[in-house]
Amino acid sequence: MSEKVKVTIDGITIDVDPGTSILNAARQIGGDIVPPAMCYYSKLEGSGGKCRTCLVKVSKGSEKDPRPMPKLVASCRTGVMDGMEVQNITSPEVIEARKGVVEILLINHPLDCPVCDQAGECHLQDLSYEHGVANTRYEFERRTFERIDIGDKIQLHMTRCILCYRCVYVADQLTDGRQHGILGRGDASEISTYIEKAIDNDFSGNVIDVCPVGALTDRTFRFKNRVWFTKPVDAHRDCPTCKGKVTLWYKGEEVLRVTGRKDQFGEVEDFICNTCRFETKNTSDWVIEGPRQIAHTSVISANHYEMLPLPVIKQNQALIEANKIEFDRASKI
Amino acid sequence: MRKENNLSHLISHISNLVKMARKLLLEHINVPGINTLDVYRQHGGYRSVEKALKTMSPDAIVEEVKTSGLRGRGGAGFPTGMKWSFLAKPEGKERYLVCNADESEPGTFKDRYLMTYIPHALIEGMIVSSFALGARTSYIYVRGEMMPQIRILEKAIAEAKNAGFLGKNILGTGYDLELYVQPGGGAYICGEETALIESLEGKRGNPRIKPPFPAISGVWACPTVVNNVETIAAVVPIINDGGEEYAKIGIGRSTGTKLISASGNLNKPGVYEIDLGVPVEEFIYSDEYCGGIANGKRLKAVVAGGSSVPILPANLSLKTVNGESRLMSYESLSDGGFQSGSMLGSGGFIAFDEDQCIVRNTWNFARFYHHESCGQCSPCREGTGWMEKVLHRLEYGHGKMSDIDLLVDVARKIEGNTICPLGDAAAWPVASAIRHFRDEFEWHVTNPKEAMDRNYGLAKYADPLPKLEEVSQ
Numbered sequence: 001m002s003e004k005v006k007v008t009i010d011g012i013t014i015d016v017d018p019g020t021s022i023l024n025a026a027r028q029i030g031g032d033i034v035p036p037a038m039c040y041y042s043k044l045e046g047s048g049g050k051c052r053t054c055l056v057k058v059s060k061g062s063e064k065d066p067r068p069m070p071k072l073v074a075s076c077r078t079g080v081m082d083g084m085e086v087q088n089i090t091s092p093e094v095i096e097a098r099k100g101v102v103e104i105l106l107i108n109h110p111l112d113c114p115v116c117d118q119a120g121e122c123h124l125q126d127l128s129y130e131h132g133v134a135n136t137r138y139e140f141e142r143r144t145f146e147r148i149d150i151g152d153k154i155q156l157h158m159t160r161c162i163l164c165y166r167c168v169y170v171a172d173q174l175t176d177g178r179q180h181g182i183l184g185r186g187d188a189s190e191i192s193t194y195i196e197k198a199i200d201n202d203f204s205g206n207v208i209d210v211c212p213v214g215a216l217t218d219r220t221f222r223f224k225n226r227v228w229f230t231k232p233v234d235a236h237r238d239c240p241t242c243k244g245k246v247t248l249w250y251k252g253e254e255v256l257r258v259t260g261r262k263d264q265f266g267e268v269e270d271f272i273c274n275t276c277r278f279e280t281k282n283t284s285d286w287v288i289e290g291p292r293q294i295a296h297t298s299v300i301s302a303n304h305y306e307m308l309p310l311p312v313i314k315q316n317q318a319l320i321e322a323n324k325i326e327f328d329r330a331s332k333i
Numbered sequence: 334m335r336k337e338n339n340l341s342h343l344i345s346h347i348s349n350l351v352k353m354a355r356k357l358l359l360e361h362i363n364v365p366g367i368n369t370l371d372v373y374r375q376h377g378g379y380r381s382v383e384k385a386l387k388t389m390s391p392d393a394i395v396e397e398v399k400t401s402g403l404r405g406r407g408g409a410g411f412p413t414g415m416k417w418s419f420l421a422k423p424e425g426k427e428r429y430l431v432c433n434a435d436e437s438e439p440g441t442f443k444d445r446y447l448m449t450y451i452p453h454a455l456i457e458g459m460i461v462s463s464f465a466l467g468a469r470t471s472y473i474y475v476r477g478e479m480m481p482q483i484r485i486l487e488k489a490i491a492e493a494k495n496a497g498f499l500g501k502n503i504l505g506t507g508y509d510l511e512l513y514v515q516p517g518g519g520a521y522i523c524g525e526e527t528a529l530i531e532s533l534e535g536k537r538g539n540p541r542i543k544p545p546f547p548a549i550s551g552v553w554a555c556p557t558v559v560n561n562v563e564t565i566a567a568v569v570p571i572i573n574d575g576g577e578e579y580a581k582i583g584i585g586r587s588t589g590t591k592l593i594s595a596s597g598n599l600n601k602p603g604v605y606e607i608d609l610g611v612p613v614e615e616f617i618y619s620d621e622y623c624g625g626i627a628n629g630k631r632l633k634a635v636v637a638g639g640s641s642v643p644i645l646p647a648n649l650s651l652k653t654v655n656g657e658s659r660l661m662s663y664e665s666l667s668d669g670g671f672q673s674g675s676m677l678g679s680g681g682f683i684a685f686d687e688d689q690c691i692v693r694n695t696w697n698f699a700r701f702y703h704h705e706s707c708g709q710c711s712p713c714r715e716g717t718g719w720m721e722k723v724l725h726r727l728e729y730g731h732g733k734m735s736d737i738d739l740l741v742d743v744a745r746k747i748e749g750n751t752i753c754p755l756g757d758a759a760a761w762p763v764a765s766a767i768r769h770f771r772d773e774f775e776w777h778v779t780n781p782k783e784a785m786d787r788n789y790g791l792a793k794y795a796d797p798l799p800k801l802e803e804v805s806q
Contacts, residue, residue, distance in 0.1 A: 186718065
């Protein structure tokens with residue numbers, strides 16, 4: 001067991017294991033100081049560093065070398081050093097840069113949320129709501145692509161894609177034989193299953209779960225319902241290929257879709273197999289555990305579902321000061 | 334072809350001058366057959382290999398390069414000796430030297446010139462540098478479009494191998510080196526060292542996220558040094574004559590000679606080898622170098638180091654804000670920071686005369702970066718396209734006054750927020766063009782019809798030069 005290193009993020013100090021990224025250290029603290037992440041996925045090796053929404057300012061490199069880092073750094077791919085001081089929401093520079101990134105991510109996004117299946121659980125929606133500005137200065141035609149069916153279960157709508165590469169890492173790391181990658185370059189690059197070859201692999205459905213936007217959608221769920229009208233319920237089954245721990249999304253008696261269990265950062269706890277996801281959509285297939293806890297900030301939690309416990313900031317004066325907005329929101333509820 | 338003939342003519346012309354400029358790399362460029370091993374050896378070729386392998390230790394070579402003060406010639410200007418000494422040397426792991434010959438910066442064509450005419454200079458440098466770094470396999474990553482140069486290099490490597498300068502047990506010293514030429518796919522981004530490494534490994538040329546730097550984990554996760562063609566070729570004279578001798582050339586921390594690819598509205602465009610520290614004014618106007626602006630026109634602007642460095646108006650390119658003469662050196666060209674300076678970069682010197690449209694040129698550069706962005710990180714992928722579209726609109730007379738500030742803001746959002754320096758390279762030309770030529774952009778908005786028919790001319794940059802305090806504001 002190596003010694004812990006001390007890192008200070010927005011004035012809050014925490015001891016973490018060496019090698020932890022700034023983002024993960026911030027997640028251990030929790031609250032509003034966690035930088036948003038669109039491309040980083042803790043369960044996918046090598047992901048992150050691409051979307052640039054998690055940029056933070058390192059105002060003190062480490063105890064040994066206290067010089068600040070010259071540029072903003074991607075917190076998901078920068079390891080902590082002992083004595084490092086990081087500014088996230090306390091740095092106007094970071095807020096400004098993040099606004100820029102959000103605007104830039106949105107310039108080619110169709111903003112077709114009213115007809116998008118991802119709406120309500122879309123990371124880009126949350127990101128632009130929390131960190132963006134209300135209008136755009138982009139006045140040109142947006143890039144569009146034809147929709148592509150990747151097999152009979154998944155649809156790729158590249159127009160919505162923000163090229164986070166998460167699905168590419170899933171295809172690389174979860175499935176055998178890589179058939180999924182990026183074609184083209186610049187803003188003309190597109191996700192491709194290597195000239196539209198269908199991914200037929202037991203775990204290919206996970207690309208839907210990892211997609212932060214509505215670019216990869218479940219064809220068995222498309223246009224069935226809005227996610228905030230469905231009721232998430234944790235369930236499990238004895239599955240020979242995966243752990244079988246899923247969330248069922250009910251509308252009345254009917255299971256509309258099955259997904260992995262997503263935590264508060266939108267990451268699934270366990271990847272699930274295609275049989276669980278697409279084939280077993282009857283309550284009788286599952287052992288119900290109880291309602292899924294949903295973050296209180298999510299539209300899905302509205303009205304009647306159990307929420308994740310509120311952030312702990314009420315007990316901690318330092319956190320209250322660093323997380324004014326979060327505190328106001330928490331004390332209102 | 335015409336240009337090349339023109340060039341060799343020019344070079345023989347220059348070497349006939351009594352007061353000849355010092356040449357280290359291009360000394361024998363006009364010797365017939367210098368691209369063959371025999372002629373190259375007759376003119377002192379491969380002396381450095383014999384000297385280095387037989388009489389020097391690898392560490393001594395690195396020290397020699399450190400003493401020489403040689404700085405990376407690819408653009409960033411990082412001290413080469415220091416880069417070499419950072420190379421990790423773990424037990425049981427191969428080390429690699431990769432030569433970056435993916436020269437694709439608009440305005441830069443020195444490496445292609447060097448490889449075409451004296452390929453053995455590069456190979457000689459590769460052998461010495463590989464020995465210094467302890468690499469037993471080295472690569473020359475050549476841009477995919479340069480097929481002729483790839484063939485020239487492969488032929489030269491075969492010659493060197495036959496003569497015993499490559500392969501097993503070189504010159505009986507027990508040192509083994511295999512040298513390979515790897516063609517790239519023809520992407521600008523593969524000139525970025527980590528993207529080059531990815532491409533060399535056979536993957537998509539996306540830059541890696543640093544750290545780890547290639548000196549720790551490069552090609553196949555082994556310690557790797559990536560150097561520009563000219564840097565590696567410059568190791569040869571350093572070993573032959575000694576680092577101290579090399580350090581005497583140049584000015585301050587900019588030591589040695591540098592190949593400059595001069596293009597644009599010049600009387601004698603071409604590749605020139607200069608001592609670092611030559612005044613920009615002398616470089617443009619003296620007969621020894623570019624011979625002045627073509628057709629008797631006046632100078633409007635200069636891009637001093639390839640398309641990615643900030644553009645400078647005529648007055649600021651000849652003199653710094655302090656009134657000192659601007660020199661062709663790393664320090665002097667960047668004097669004044671981004672406010673009133675530029676960079677030496679890769680030495681792609683582009684001169685614009687009074688008839689050139691800065692808006693059009695900026696759009697052209699932006700179009701290039703839009704096309705060449707790898708699309709990995711969002712600010713560069715989307716921002717370069719956005720800037721190009723806005724600049725296109727401005728150039729074609731549909732611009733708005735707010736577009737100018739929009740461009741500045743988008744450039745600021747890209748700069749420094751990307752994985753690799755391509756984002757910076759895309760943002761700097763736009764930001765600097767607006768900083769120095771805002772009135773021309775505004776004129777394009779206020780007089781869209783006129784802007785289609787004629788160019789803006791020199792305006793406040795006309796002779797006599799404006800007071801420098803005005804510009805620095």
